[in-house]
Amino acid sequence: MVFRKMLQALGVGGPSVDTVLTDPNCRPGGVLEGRVHVLGGDHAVDVEYVAIGLTTKVEVESGDNEYQTDQEFHRQRLTGSFRLEPGARHDVPFRFEVPWQTPITELYGQHLHGMTMGLATELEVARAVDKSDLDAVRVHPLPAQERILQALLRLGFRFHRADVERGRVYGVEQQLPFYQEIEFYPPAQFASGINQLELTFLPTPRRLQVVLELDKRGGLFTEGHDAFGSFDVDYATVDQVDWTGRLDDWLRQSAQRRGLFF
Numbered sequence: 001m002v003f004r005k006m007l008q009a010l011g012v013g014g015p016s017v018d019t020v021l022t023d024p025n026c027r028p029g030g031v032l033e034g035r036v037h038v039l040g041g042d043h044a045v046d047v048e049y050v051a052i053g054l055t056t057k058v059e060v061e062s063g064d065n066e067y068q069t070d071q072e073f074h075r076q077r078l079t080g081s082f083r084l085e086p087g088a089r090h091d092v093p094f095r096f097e098v099p100w101q102t103p104i105t106e107l108y109g110q111h112l113h114g115m116t117m118g119l120a121t122e123l124e125v126a127r128a129v130d131k132s133d134l135d136a137v138r139v140h141p142l143p144a145q146e147r148i149l150q151a152l153l154r155l156g157f158r159f160h161r162a163d164v165e166r167g168r169v170y171g172v173e174q175q176l177p178f179y180q181e182i183e184f185y186p187p188a189q190f191a192s193g194i195n196q197l198e199l200t201f202l203p204t205p206r207r208l209q210v211v212l213e214l215d216k217r218g219g220l221f222t223e224g225h226d227a228f229g230s231f232d233v234d235y236a237t238v239d240q241v242d243w244t245g246r247l248d249d250w251l252r253q254s255a256q257r258r259g260l261f262f
Helices: 143-154 235-240 243-257
Strands: 003-006 016-021 031-039 045-062 065-077 082-084 089-097 117-125 128-131 158-166 178-185 194-203 207-216 226-234
Touching: 016 117, 031 045, 031 117, 045 089, 065 089, 143 194, 143 207, 143 226, 143 235, 143 243, 207 235, 207 243, 226 235, 226 243
Parallel strands: 045 158
Antiparallel strands: 003 016, 016 031, 031 089, 045 065, 045 082, 045 117, 117 128, 158 178, 178 194, 194 207, 207 226
16 A cells, blocks of 8 residues: 655745655564655755654653653654756665654554554755654564464453553663553453553564553542563564463462552
């Protein structure tokens, strides 16, 4: 499927840009391929560069407030400077590497509620920068991520929403200034002790890091406190593990250690 998005002209009679993705579907650690078509306007201009970048919406906490902002997290310059004559067309093919820890946006053919991901194109002419709206990009889970998600669904957890939060996760290898949280409602056997489960994936080329957070349900005289756990998944042996059983054991043991009895 081909997606096209036109940039606004840079001034009256200025150049325009048409970015074409060969396929908007990808996985973390994969690639996006396509072409940027730069079309000259009615007068010659000196183009400083053409660049593309992946952008997502990030939740930012500031004091007692929280707000959402667009954040570009991976960028690639496609050209240096060049002269664009009136009406001329300059085609720029690209192969864009998707970072390993790019948040996923799709699950079993459905878009994850709360997620936005796109590829923005940028053209600079005489210090005037024009950015496109986002060309939608769909990031599907790695096979190892799918195994963990399948296990949670088999245990009865129900997807609630996903978001991306600026900050660091303690004790893991983190490459980007933010992390994704995928939130699930608990099944009946866990509902008396926790409000929800939050799942964070931090893949690397060698392993998948998984972080789980239990949001404890507060009682009349107690406050809810989050319980953390993390483990690594080996890509080579992921299919040899009973993840449903392992996650069930971890959830029960973690809950019991923290006084959450089901």
